[in-house]
Each structure stands twice: as structure tokens, then as C-alpha cells.
Amino acid sequence: MEVETHMSSKTAEKISILVVDDNAAYLQVVAELLKKCNYQAVAVKYPIDALPKLQIKGDSCDLIVFDVHKSDMNGFKLQEMIAKAFEIPVLSMSADQKEGAILKGLKGVSVDDQRDKGLCTVLQEKKGKRAVPGKSAMKQRKRGKDNSGDLVLPTKSQIIWTESLHHAFLVAIHDIGFSKAVPKKIHEHMNVPGLTRENVSSHWQKYRNYLHRVTDASSIIQVPNKNLASRANQSTIASGMLVKHRQVHQENFGVQSSVPSSLIHTSTGYLTGNLQHLKNKGKEVEVVLDPVRNFSVFHKVSAMQGLQGIGDLSASSMNQGNDQPHQDMETEDNLQ
DNA sequence: AAGCGTATCT
DNA sequence: GAGATACGCT
Numbered sequence A: 001m002e003v004e005t006h007m008s009s010k011t012a013e014k015i016s017i018l019v020v021d022d023n024a025a026y027l028q029v030v031a032e033l034l035k036k037c038n039y040q041a042v043a044v045k046y047p048i049d050a051l052p053k054l055q056i057k058g059d060s061c062d063l064i065v066f067d068v069h070k071s072d073m074n075g076f077k078l079q080e081m082i083a084k085a086f087e088i089p090v091l092s093m094s095a096d097q098k099e100g101a102i103l104k105g106l107k108g109v110s111v112d113d114q115r116d117k118g119l120c121t122v123l124q125e126k127k128g129k130r131a132v133p134g135k136s137a138m139k140q141r142k143r144g145k146d147n148s149g150d151l152v153l154p155t156k157s158q159i160i161w162t163e164s165l166h167h168a169f170l171v172a173i174h175d176i177g178f179s180k181a182v183p184k185k186i187h188e189h190m191n192v193p194g195l196t197r198e199n200v201s202s203h204w205q206k207y208r209n210y211l212h213r214v215t216d217a218s219s220i221i222q223v224p225n226k227n228l229a230s231r232a233n234q235s236t237i238a239s240g241m242l243v244k245h246r247q248v249h250q251e252n253f254g255v256q257s258s259v260p261s262s263l264i265h266t267s268t269g270y271l272t273g274n275l276q277h278l279k280n281k282g283k284e285v286e287v288v289l290d291p292v293r294n295f296s297v298f299h300k301v302s303a304m305q306g307l308q309g310i311g312d313l314s315a316s317s318m319n320q321g322n323d324q325p326h327q328d329m330e331t332e333d334n335l336q
Numbered sequence B: 001a002a003g004c005g006t007a008t009c010t
Numbered sequence C: 001g002a003g004a005t006a007c008g009c010t
Helices: A024-036 A047-060 A073-085 A097-107 A111-116 A119-126 A137-142 A163-176 A183-190 A197-216 A226-231 A240-251 A308-313
Strands: A004-007 A016-020 A040-044 A063-067 A090-093 A157-160 A236-238 A262-265 A275-280 A283-289 A296-301
Touching: A016 A024, A016 A047, A024 A040, A040 A047, A163 A183, A163 A197, A183 A197
Parallel strands: A016 A040, A016 A063, A063 A090
Antiparallel strands: A004 A157, A236 A262, A262 A296, A275 A283, A283 A296
16 A cells, blocks of 8 residues: 655656546646646547557656546546556546445456555655655755755655555554554555655554543533343443534534434444444434444444544544534433 | 654645 | 644653
């Protein structure tokens, strides 16, 4: 797995990119974006037009970015041909998960890997550069001198904690053991090229903050529900979140309703990534057990669509905040 | 002095 | 909001 990065482009040579997208608007947007980032962009609308461009440009094209449609076999063919004829990395864009799946089947390549392999990482490798400076800018600064101006600046980059990267992070913590986990160990365990210990430290901090938020919210009322209690010998429900959620919901109806409607805390559940379906006041809820710590974290009303609730363990939901000092909760919550 | 945790910055 | 950076402490 590679890290995905955002970076400001300060590369010496111009990297040339061929963009293929039959949506003219998108095509232009992407091409313009790339130009703004100081890449040389060549835009073509159809895959069929791509090949001549490649041949003309020879190996000066460093990357092909193109939109994939499941119906568009030309696109796949093109990809295959390019892979065979030229050694040019191809970055596929697709709005649809299913298209991604098709791609995966066709190429025998993990779509995740492709996605995780950020554009810039690919390009940097192509140009024989490091995606991320080995020494952090911070340490270099500490060393005293401001070398801006004369020397090559380490390219500023920002890693993106994709779901799969975050998952690797969680696995590392799990394997190490939560109490023994420290950035260095997590970093070593993850073993992801381009990922620095500082990256991990930062993420680790956010993750712990997230866990605290989540657990602090469990300032606690006893679960009256026997079904629930029988599964966990010390179950509690935090209504703080619920109250908060309601307030939010009332103030801002319809927005951000993916906030968990309440929180369950149990000392017994340790079921990696498991879901339990429980009954709570007639409403079915899903309980997501935190793979890292020995208690469950969230449950959600199952009516909330899709897998959103599971994302409570995911990178995407990790940072959404609730940093208000929590109020003493309403004990006559409807969970009573 | 490496590396951790927290605060602060972007 | 998400990630990087600064910094004090061990």
C-alpha cells in the first residue's frame, strides 16, 4: 500500500499527463487543474484518440488519467494496450464502485491499491524522486539554517488517510495492543512506503481524541433493557450524544443526521469489527464493536441508511467533532 | 537524543 | 476538518 498525498508542485521538470474523458466539461476541468498544478496536460475526449497522442509524444508522457465507464470496452482495451506497449502508469477515474469492480476483475489489480497509489506518488516514482521527504521539514528547521532559496525544497505534501490506510493503522494497533501502541511501533508495523512516523503520530493523536470524545460521552446511565444488559455485564448508554444529537437535529434539521443517535458502552464485548443487532425500545440498532479497545463504541438506528454507521470506526468519521464540554444529560431520555 | 504527547498552526 | 508542525518532557 502506498500513501496518497496532496502536494504543492515544485518539481523541476514538467510532468506531462494525458487526460481522457468523454465528458467535455470534466475533461477541461481536470486538464486545467493539472495545468494549474504545473503539469503539462494533454486532453482528449475518446480513448481512440489517446493512442496517437502517445505515439507522437513518445515517452514524454508520464501518466494517463482516464475516466472509466463499464460500458466502454474501448477504455479497457486502451488500458491494456497502453500497459503492454508503453510503460506508462494509468490512473483510472470512476464515479461508480461497480465500475471499479469491473476494472478490478479485468486487470487483476486491486482497485484499492490503485486508488491508494496517489497521483503524486506515482509521478514522483516515475521521476525518481521521493514522494515524501525523509526528514521532516521540522527537523531540518531545527538544525538551524533556513535553506529556502538555494537548495531543493522538500516538496510539501500531505498524506490522506484513506479508509484502507486507516484500516492498516487499526490493524497495527490491534496487533501491537492498544496500551503498547506508540507512533514508532505503529509506523513500523504498518510498513507503508512514504508514510512517516510524524504522519502516524498526528493520526494517532486524532484517533485518541476521537476515542476520548466517544468514551467521554458515555457519562452514563444504566441500560434498562434486559436484552442489552444480558449481553454485556456492565452495559451503559450514554445519552450525552443523544441529547447533543437531538439539539443538532432540531437546530439544523436534515443536516448531518449521521451523528450516532446514542452510544453503548460495554465491558465485555470484544469482537473485532463485529456487528450486533440488538433491540432497543423496539428499534433495531447496530452495535459496532471497536476492534481496538475492549468495548463497543457506537450503535445506530438501523433506519439510517447504508453502512454509514460502521464508518464510526473509520477515518472519515474519526474527526468529526463534538468538542463542546458535555452537558449533564437528560435522564428522562427516551431510552429509559 | 530519540521519541512521546499535547498544543497549536495551516 | 484534517493533517502538519512546534515544543516541552522523559
